[in-house]
Amino acid sequence: MNLQQLIQQAEQTQQQTHIDNSFESCIKCTACTAVCPVSRNNPFYPGPKQSGPDGERLRLKSAAFYDEALKYCTNCKRCEVACPSDVKIGDIIVRARNRYGQGKDKSAIQKLRDAVLSNTDIMGSISSPFAPVVNTITSLKATRFLLDKTLKVAKQRSLPKYSFGTFRRWYGNVAEQQKQYAEKVGYYHGCYVNYNNPTLGKELIEVFNAMDIGVVLLEKEKCCGVPLMVNGFPERAKKQGEFNIQQLEKAVSERKLDIVGTSSTCTLTLRDEYQHILGLDNHNVRPHIQLVTRYLYTLLEQGKTLPLKPMPLRVAYHTACHMEKSGWVPYTIEVLRNIPQLEIVMLNSQCCGIAGTYGFKKENYDTAQAIGNGLFQQIEQGGFDYIVSDCETCKWQIDMSTSRQCLHPITLLAMALQK
Numbered sequence: 001m002n003l004q005q006l007i008q009q010a011e012q013t014q015q016q017t018h019i020d021n022s023f024e025s026c027i028k029c030t031a032c033t034a035v036c037p038v039s040r041n042n043p044f045y046p047g048p049k050q051s052g053p054d055g056e057r058l059r060l061k062s063a064a065f066y067d068e069a070l071k072y073c074t075n076c077k078r079c080e081v082a083c084p085s086d087v088k089i090g091d092i093i094v095r096a097r098n099r100y101g102q103g104k105d106k107s108a109i110q111k112l113r114d115a116v117l118s119n120t121d122i123m124g125s126i127s128s129p130f131a132p133v134v135n136t137i138t139s140l141k142a143t144r145f146l147l148d149k150t151l152k153v154a155k156q157r158s159l160p161k162y163s164f165g166t167f168r169r170w171y172g173n174v175a176e177q178q179k180q181y182a183e184k185v186g187y188y189h190g191c192y193v194n195y196n197n198p199t200l201g202k203e204l205i206e207v208f209n210a211m212d213i214g215v216v217l218l219e220k221e222k223c224c225g226v227p228l229m230v231n232g233f234p235e236r237a238k239k240q241g242e243f244n245i246q247q248l249e250k251a252v253s254e255r256k257l258d259i260v261g262t263s264s265t266c267t268l269t270l271r272d273e274y275q276h277i278l279g280l281d282n283h284n285v286r287p288h289i290q291l292v293t294r295y296l297y298t299l300l301e302q303g304k305t306l307p308l309k310p311m312p313l314r315v316a317y318h319t320a321c322h323m324e325k326s327g328w329v330p331y332t333i334e335v336l337r338n339i340p341q342l343e344i345v346m347l348n349s350q351c352c353g354i355a356g357t358y359g360f361k362k363e364n365y366d367t368a369q370a371i372g373n374g375l376f377q378q379i380e381q382g383g384f385d386y387i388v389s390d391c392e393t394c395k396w397q398i399d400m401s402t403s404r405q406c407l408h409p410i411t412l413l414a415m416a417l418q419k
Contacts, residue, residue, distance in 0.1 A: 020276070023092055025085040026053035032079035032089055037351040038072050041370040045072035048079035051096075052089035059096060066100035072367070073097075074355035075230050076321035091276045098234040106232075110361075113151040117357040118227040118236075124162065124195030131164035154365035158400040160196050167198035171217055174205065181214030185295070186257035188248075190266040191223045192392040200262055203414035204292060210417055211304050216257065218247045224269040227357050229277055241274045248285040259285070260292040262410060264322045264390040265356065267291045272326075293390065293409055294331040300338065307418040310340040313385040315412070318375065318398065319349040320391035332390055332409050339416045344388075347378050354397035369401065376401045388412060 026049070033039055033047040045051070051070050058065035070093055077090040106114070116123065127134045137143050138159040148155035167189055178184070185208060193201040205215045222244055228237035248270070251257045261267035271289050274280040290298075300306070317336075323329050336344055352372045353359055359368030379387055379402045387398050387406040398406040 020088055020092060020095070022085075022087045023053035023056040026083075026087050027085055029084065031082040031084065032087075035078045035082045037076060037078065037353070037371040038074055038367065042072050042367045045069055048073070048089045048093070052079070052092045053087055056092050056096065059100060063100045066096065068101065068105040070097050070101065071105070072364075074321075074351065074353075074358050074371075076351045076355055077325040078321055078351065081324055088276060091273075094230055094277055098229070098232060101232065109150065110152055111232075113153060113361070114231040114357075115233070116151065117153075117360060118231045118233055120191040120195070120223045120227060124166075124191055127162040128164065128166055128195050131162040135161045148362055152362040153360055154362045156365060156369075157360050158396070160396060162195055163198050165198070167194045167201040168217065170198055170202070175216075178205070178209075178214040178216055181209075181212065183212065184214040184216050184257060186251045186255070186259040187215050187217055188221060188224075188244075188259050188261045188266065188270065188289075189217065190221075190261065190263045192263060192266075197392070200408055200410060203408075204260075204262060204410050206414050206417060207296070207306070207410060210306055211299060213299075216251075216255070218251050218259075220247055224263075224266040225278075226265055226269045226273065229269075229273065231357060234278065238278045238280065241278050241280050244270065245274065245280060245282050245285060248282075248289070252285050252288045257288070258295065259289045260295045261289070262292050262390075262408060263392055264291060264320050264326065264328065265393075268322045268326050291326070291328045291331070291390065293335045294328055296335050296413075297331040300335065306338060306413065308339050308413070308416040309418045311412075311416050312341040314343045314345065314383070315386045315388050315407075316345045316347050316379060316382055316384040316404075318347050318352065318387055318389040318394060318406070320389050320394045321351050321355075323390050328390070332388075336388070336409055336412060339412065342412075342416075345382065345384065347375065347382075347387075349375060352394045352397045354393045356393050359393075359397065368397075372397060372401060379404055386412070 030049055033049050036048050038045045039047040046069055051073060055067060073093045075090050075094055079089040083089060144155040147153040189201050208215050222240045225237035225240040248259060251259060271286050274282045319329050333344060336342060352375055353368035358364050384404055387404050388409055389395055389406055390409060395406040
């Protein structure tokens with residue numbers, strides 16, 4: 001590379017919108033690599049230290065140093081939790097993939113598959129009206145075999161079921177009732193509740209109504225965008241993020257609402273990833289967005305009460321990766337401890353392996369299951385009534401890979417309500 005090329009590269013670097021110099025704080029302790037679930041199970045992945053801070057120094061000199069092996073990162077962020085220097089390793093890797101990778105090593109089929117997996121609102125809106133038919137077809141071994149051979153979606157993976165009718169459509173039946181409450185909270189339900197599990201949204205409303213609080217939805221919302229971010233569609237993710245921030249600002253500034261989310265990953269994305277990965281300004285709304293169990297914990301500390309009946313159950317709690325990153329686990333546990341006679345066992349959780357869309361891909365399936373194997377063994381040997389987790393894709397992985405059902409904490413609270 002000659003001097004002129006170096007100057008051009010430097011100018012291009014200065015024009016990048018997402019500059020994160022935290023990589024300069026790396027002390028090369030390799031704590032991140034020690035906790036990386038992918039490094040332990042996939043020999044082709046160089047690990048978070050080499051992919052993140054070490055690689056970033058080289059990539060800023062020349063894009064030619066980009067390593068396609070970064071595609072193996074699950075974005076679990078356990079490396080960031082372990083880092084003593086607060087290097088945003090996972091964010092660095094995701095931005096590098098979006099900036100330099102651009103799907104160069106993907107076949108046309110893989111690009112199509114990633115587009116299908118990433119555009120959750122489109123797939124949900126198409127599938128929900130025909131949910132009974134869609135669910136039947138996608139459960140067939142023949143269908144999964146064809147998806148494996150054509151779109152490279154792992155044939156072993158159980159595909160999510162769609163609900164016949166969306167949560168937002170159902171909410172129209174109770175919208176006026178929710179407005180009657182003197183105290184209200186906003187709810188970002190996300191695509192999972194809207195298209196796959198409206199029951200969870202209904203249970204959230206039951207829990208808040210039992211505390212004499214109404215639940216109102218944003219006027220409109222789109223998928224948080226994280227599937228688009230991690231699958232190589234950053235510009236589309238940015239557009240969805242900008243749309244959601246506008247809707248959140250309306251709810252916060254005009255309707256004076258705090259916003260809760262039931263999905264740990266969606267909530268983390270709204271609060272942190274919009275700024276860290278997409279460079280979006282969300283400072284006006286970030287303080288008003290909380291994971292639902294953290295919000296409930298605050299209400300209970302302020303003297304609010306939940307009428308809960310005894311539930312003599314033994315449940316195991318799985319710490320989802322983004323729950324650990326955000327530090328929200330203690331709030332969920334303390335809220336669940338309000339249920340009389342409930343025994344909660346903390347699993348020695350590592351990543352369950354599915355990592356959103358990661359574990360659906362044929363080339364990642366074996367790694368995903370190897371990552372989660374230790375967790376699955378703990379669950380099978382524990383004699384638990386239920387498993388509890390705040391992450392919907394962890395639920396899919398646990399439901400598929402073990403004999404136990406995984407519930408959201410809100411579902412457990414709704415089961416315990418005195419009705």
